[in-house]
Amino acid sequence: MGLSIVQGFTKSLAMTVLSEIGDKTFFAAAILAMRHPRRLVLSGCLGALIIMTILSALVGWAAPNLISRKWTHHVTTVLFLGFGFWSLWDAFNEGEAEELAEVEAKLGGDIKINGGSSKENNKDDDNLKKQNRPVLAQFFSPILLKAFSITFFGEWGDKSQLATIGLAADENPLGVVLGGIM
Template structure:
């Protein structure tokens, strides 16, 4: 692995882990996994995050071809510094369980609008039947598609997506993709296997402070580095 790939991989992995733990999509995966088969939830959420990571890296890779390398470098620097300040502000001012309560309320409202607990029980029964079906057929499971869509649109426009675009514009895109996918896999698996208990045992404020500090470090490093 070349130095540029390793550097992009390391930055992307650290950024993804610290950005996604305690994120809304993290809580969504945890709550969905408590209500539906974990395998389907993990497949849907992780599939959405992988697609989002690759798309973001492609946009970041293409940006220097549309805008001068100098400008993309400066924009990336400002993005990192801005996201760092944003993350620190959120960590210092927002409530610890605000995101979790908000996601739970949204999913509960969605559940009620779709017919309540009776329909959920019927759906769970259908999922047990689908487990006997061929693997390809399970990709069309409503649970998997729901997990995919909630995660994909929840990440769209999020600071972690924009940060991935900026990182791919300034670092090796392959390293950014590999680091991002590994980070997403670790966070999503943790969320599905025990995200709610994990979130309650880890201070969201500390994670936010660490993530914000990391963004600022990346911003300072980007500012001090020379444009190739």
Template sequence: MGLSVVQGFTKSLAMTVLSEIGDKTFFAAAILAMRHPRRHVLSGCLGALIVMTILSAVVGWAAPNLLSRKWTHHITTMLFLGFGLRSLWDAFNDVEAEDLAVVEKELNADFRCNSTEAKESYKDDDDDLKKKGRPFLTQFFSPISLKAFTITFFGEWGDKSQLATIGLAAEENPLGVVLGGILGQALCTAAAVLGGKSLATQISEKIVALSGGILFIIFGIQSLLSTVESFY
């Protein structure tokens, strides 16, 4: 049991770091941290990624109970190989080179929209009326944290890192996958928030994509060469 947890932890940590570094949510966290208090951005982004990691691991853990173990094993193998080949293709074709510009453009548009709305809302100086008019969640959580949470959560939904976590949890110990995924997300998010945009612009997306592609292919080959029974 201990060895399976360590194996799941190691694979999940490596996969998460190589999937999230240079990802759109990484850039979003870096840009948000330049405009808002870092602690709110970090808590919101990391909270979303932790929830997503746990949900994905639960889905992966339940998959063998919904499908036969043989089909789960084959689907996971194809996912790893498919993601690996896609990452290599992206690396050699610079598909993700525009990610930073795209994310920054979207956030700039959202920021201008929110600024206009904020100026209009500030006309009313009655604090009690403001509090009553706030959405329920913003009375307990920072609006910046909620914004960072929402952007990150929906940005990760259906992303290859989420699907890969589901596949990994279907074959490895789910606890190890969750722990490794959370640590990897924490490291990447902290780097994005603390390093800011300067770190994001210095990252070689090609090297990250190549490394991630190779890692996914290694996982896929290992899964392909292993018997279904060896994972359960």
């Protein structure tokens, strides 16, 4: 194979950091963390991102078996250029404020569904529920599952997922996974 794990790691880490800052899932995680226990939101989001990174790297690893390594290198180069220009276009035209407003609108529907009850009542209800639940059941709480599903499906088909597939096709998939998870 001969591909460097360190090279795949550094490229994946840089790509992930640059593409995820200001992303819709970034805002969704931040808003969820403001409303719910941060450890549950972090666990759900990290779990989803780890699984998505591994799946993307597996697809990227399999791609050179379907297409020659020379062509996958050219395709990934074009994809990276395209995603770079796409990100710049989004930054100049839309900005992060619109993405934040869109995520808040989606998550704001939860408050309407819950009847708009106050935070104090919700905290009292949450504390009562926590006392009645076993420790293992707290780990798989609805909040964790909500954070997991929002992040997982938000990343599905996202620029960073497609870039991870392309990077894993061109670099060492283990390095790409480790860099993406870091």
